[in-house]
Amino acid sequence: MSTTIAPVDLAKAYRLLNHGPTVLVSARHNGESNVMAAAWACALDFSPPKLTVVVDKMTRTRALLEGSGTFVIQVPTAAQAQLTHAVGSHSLADQPDKLERAGVELFEFAGHDLPFVAGCSAWLACRLIPEPHNQQTYDLFIAEVVGAWADTRAFADGHWQFENTDPSWRSLHYVAGGQFYLTGDSLTVKVDEAL
Amino acid sequence: MSTTIAPVDLAKAYRLLNHGPTVLVSARHNGESNVMAAAWACALDFSPPKLTVVVDKMTRTRALLEGSGTFVIQVPTAAQAQLTHAVGSHSLADQPDKLERAGVELFEFAGHDLPFVAGCSAWLACRLIPEPHNQQTYDLFIAEVVGAWADTRAFADGHWQFENTDPSWRSLHYVAGGQFYLTGDSLTVKVDEAL
Incomplete structure (x- = not known):
């Protein structure tokens, strides 16, 4: 693991998703690992931190995360960006070497038997909260975040550092047809003292 | 209504949320209207378009949207940005003139008895899909999008126009403590022909 990676306080883990980035979802079951892209992931609660993610029935990653929980x-x-689009466009079912082709390198955090994707800015280890009706009807998965880490070149002291770091660290926000927007400039408004 | 506002094809309505912006949630019931900010809103399906949004039990807007559906x-x-932070920081319960103070101006689209906030880049009229367990346990609301419109200065021909328009039209992505990121530069990757 890179020495620039540090744990994130779980109380601030929601900030890793609050700006609405496109994410990578990865899972492992019975020794099989896969990674997909998802634009539809969202924070759900602060403490304990929870999140939602929409994962289609067609994906291999869904079978793995349902299997392992x-x-x-x-x-x-x-x-x-190219890696993200590639893992979002191909299925492990059609392309067994999908991860190598996309340039995905996996690593682990001690104590978590999960496939973490190297080179990302932040990682959230999730435990599925089974909600069969949501999963079946809406492809909607709810999970509790049980571990969080970030590369301190991108996120440090509880805040994204996009203003202070190389633009290559900015998050991706997918639209369609291979087009993303990057996270842009910071804008801070006056905060009402009465709050 | 401004003549620059046009309907958005419902099949492309997901693109209004796909980049993960912070949104305003508004609702009206028995003649009472309110508006709040929500960073936790997310697309859920393409067709018919659906979305999720997290709305705390403490908010007046929740009572209105539960009342009207x-x-x-x-x-x-x-x-x-300042308006968004203001409506996200004050409750109608404590500040009955919240909307005027925040500078919110409401308007309507014909056929929709709903409070639309003027000056936004896009609007999604939503019909609640009642899911009492999600609402009670997770403050999570699921809705079908039944109408969509955008200001063509910001979104036209099924695509955001941030590269071609004034930066004041860019979307907001909230982090914490009054800090937002704006939607940034566009980045288009190579799309695999085999797809």
Whole structure:
């Protein structure tokens, strides 16, 4: 693991998703690992941190995360835009070497038997909260975040550092047809003292 | 209504949320209207378009949308950052003139008895799909999008126009403590021909 990676306080883990980035979802079951892209992931609660993610029935990753009850949500960087599009466009069913072709390198955090994607800016280890009706009807999965880490070049002291770091660390926000927007400039408004 | 506002094909309505912007949620019931901010809103399906939004039990907007079964999700602009923070920080219960103080101006689209916030870049008229377990346990609301419109200065021909328009039209992505990121540069990757 890179020495620039540090744990994130779980109380601030929601901030890793609050700006609405496109994410990578990864899971492992019975020794099989896969990674897909998802634009439809969202924070759900602060403490304990929870999130939602929409995962289609067609995906191999869904079978793995349903099998293991665990998965990873990670935040890819501008430098990983092509990788993100590739893992979002191909299925492991059609392309068994999908991960190598896309340039995905996996690593682990101690104590978590999960496939974490190297080079991302942040990682959230998730434990599925089974909600069969949501999963079946809406492809909607709810999970509790049980571990969080970030590369301190992108997220440090509880805040994204996009203003202070190379633009290649910015998050991706997918639209359609291979087009993403990068996270842009910071804008801070006056906060009412009365709050 | 401004003549620059046009309907958005429902099949492309998901693109109004796909980049993960912070949104305004508004609702009306028995003649009472309110508006709040929500960073936790997300597309859920393409066709018919559906979305999720997390709305706390403490909010007045929640009572209104539960009462009427309808609400609006709209995408505020960089020019509305202070307004967005204000409606996200104050409750109608404590501040009955909250909307005027925040500078909110409401309007309607014909056929929709809903409070639409003027000056936004896009609007999604939503019909609640009642899911009491999600609402009670997770503050999570699911809705079908039954109408969509955008200001063509910001979204036209099925695509955001951020590269071609004034930066004040960019979307907001909230982090914490009054800090937002704006939607940034566009990045298009190579799309595999085999897809």
